[in-house]
Amino acid sequence: MRRNTLPRWPRASEPELVRHYTLLSQRNFGIDTGFYPLGSCTMKHNPRINERIVQMPGIDRIHPLQPDSQVQGLLAIYYEMQDMLSICAGMDSVTLQPVAGAQGEFTAIRCIQEYHNSNGESNRNKVIVPDSAHGTNPASAAMCGYEIVEIPSGTDGRLDLQALRAAVDGDTAAMMITNPSTLGVFEPEIAEAARIVHEAGGQMYYDGANFNAILGKTDPGRMGFDAVHYNLHKTFSQPHGGGGPGSGPIGVKSHLAKYLPSPIAARRARTEEDPRGAGDGFWYFWEEPECSIGKVQQWNGNAGAVVRAWAFYRRYGRDLERMSEHAVLNANYLRHRIMRDHDDSSTLVMPKDGAPSEVVKHEFTLDMTPLKDATGVTAKDVAKRLLDYGYMAPTLYFPQIVPECLMLEPTETESKDVLDKFADDFLSILSEDPEIVKNAPHTTPVRRVDEVLAARQLILRHPCE
Missing domain, CATH: 3.90.1150.10 (Aspartate Aminotransferase, domain 1)
Structure with a gap:
């Protein structure tokens, strides 16, 4: 069939388009144009060297379906980033697949859920969340089918251990909390809170929204947490705002590692049979965890965000x-x-x-x-x-x-x-x-x-x- 009239497509000349988008850019506000004190969002400067690195041809011109032999450099970055994130949070294994903080929360709780199910404790159907928790915590747990048990803060805004003891029972699957809290205060009794939850058979989940306050000083592993999510778009300088792009990797202790979403970057010593590797004597490849909960994102995380965060981490090192x-x-x-x-x-x-x-x-x-x-x-x-x-x-x-x-x-x-x-x-x-x-x-x-x-x-x- 043929149309009798032309379609009503919008028509604009190049100067009109340029002026339109330039005007919109002038109306926009971001960290590059002014002070951005948005609480709980960590709107820090995004170093420009990160952009130069992520735009290198070996990074920005590859595709997630390419074979391992053609993406050895990126796989090496993924592996190193997993290792660095494990160290700074006191965890044993990390996946870079989640592409947002809330998706990281959901992924971590799903791993905890699978852990309980594998141990024959599917009756654990409650997740404890303090009233000072990060806003998406209850929603992430609810998406996994959990009942949310909210506990009030004490008069000083910190965790009320008496309320926690009263809330914990044999149905407790996990507790979700960030430290420092959204009030900006540190929870000095977090180790005791972890002991209470663990004695009841529950797991401790650390929301990494406020990780920028403790990086290099302490870590969630020392506090007694079993799982943590990181916001590469907050702590590690990935540009964000307006809905993305984000990156919410999760780290877990060894008993939860086999449930991580797949795949995870791994490596072994390079052999003569292997094609040319990353130049460091190792062969990098994707690995499937033993009892993985499966994919939570179509590909392998936001690669650009991972590379920017890797560059930021490598640049600052101990100065973090x-x-x-x-x-x-x-x-x-x-x-x-x-x-x-x-x-x-x-x-x-x-x-x-x-x-x-x-x-x-x-x-x-x-x-x-x-x-x-x-x-x-x-x-x-x-x-x-x-x-x-x-x-x-x-x-x-x-x-x-x-x-x-x-x-x-x-x-x-x-x-x-x-x-x-x-x-x-x-x-x-x-x-x-x-x-x-x-x-x-x-x-x-x-x-x-x-x-x-x-x-x-x-x-x-x-x-x-």
């Missing part, structure tokens, strides 16, 4: 410990800078993390409830107003145990000048005319939107009339 030190230093400096210079303590509090002099880790929370009660200005209003000052807004209303919550994470890559400027602007907003703040932002291309309507009725096209 200093990276964590500076992340903690920056968070504490910004936190105390805001509190020290805030004239009216009745309009700003920092909940759940003890006295103002206490040291937090890589991030901290602010409760804006007093400001709301005094002026009607909400945490959301303050976040919107920060956009006018050229900043990305902090994480808003999370964790939910903090009422009018702003969560800030400056990361290690910001200078003191940037932190001082942000603190000054933040404090300036608190003293502004409330009506100005309530109607912010005033200078952005898009003003206030109906966020509920936008989430429920997506319009993702341009009219082509």
Whole structure:
């Protein structure tokens, strides 16, 4: 059949297209354009050398279906990255297959589930999650068919061991927790929590969302964890935002290793019969774990993210410990800078993390409830107003145990000048005319939107009339 009329395809000249996308890029905001204190997201600088490495022909022009003999270099990088991640987290085996943090959570819980089933303990149907846990933990466990048991934090925002003891029983499959928590506080009794869960036959899962705070200082293995997921797009500098691309590898102790998703990079001594290898005397190949849960992603992980993270790890080496030190230093400096210079303590509090002099880790929370009660200005209003000052807004209303919550994470890559400027602007907003703040932002291309309507009725096209 032949059409009687031409199809109504959008038509645009090259200059029109260039201007359109250039304008969109100017409206975009990212870590390359300004300070991005998005709590629990670790929006650090992405070193440009990583991009040069990942664009080398031997990496960006290969295909996952090529035979092992043609991808020895990439397999060597995968193997080395697995080994490095195992070491820094105190685990025994690692898979790089999951392509997001939440998928890493799901994968780790599936391995734990298969472990229990293999031991004839399929009755274990509960996963314990503290109320300060990372937001996707309950969903990941629920996707595996588990019942979620939430336990409350203590008055200081830390894990309540009495509540944990009351929640643990013979049906407990695992506990999911991050340390430091989303409140930015370290759990000093995590080893005792692990002992309680292990005595009941459960497994300990570590959410790596906040790994940037402890890298090189301690590791989940020492704390008693059996499984962990890493966010290469947070801790190890893979660029992220806008939905990806991410990478959420998982590491496990030896008793869970045979359940990891397949394949995993392995190596053996190269023989004369092998084709040319990676040049280090080894032959690299894909290996299937004995009782693998199968694939959780079509190919073999986000290779670009793995290579960038590998380059970052190799570049910094032992200095990764200093990276964590500076992340903690920056968070504490910004936190105390805001509190020290805030004239009216009745309009700003920092909940759940003890006295103002206490040291937090890589991030901290602010409760804006007093400001709301005094002026009607909400945490959301303050976040919107920060956009006018050229900043990305902090994480808003999370964790939910903090009422009018702003969560800030400056990361290690910001200078003191940037932190001082942000603190000054933040404090300036608190003293502004409330009506100005309530109607912010005033200078952005898009003003206030109906966020509920936008989430429920997506319009993702341009009219082509």
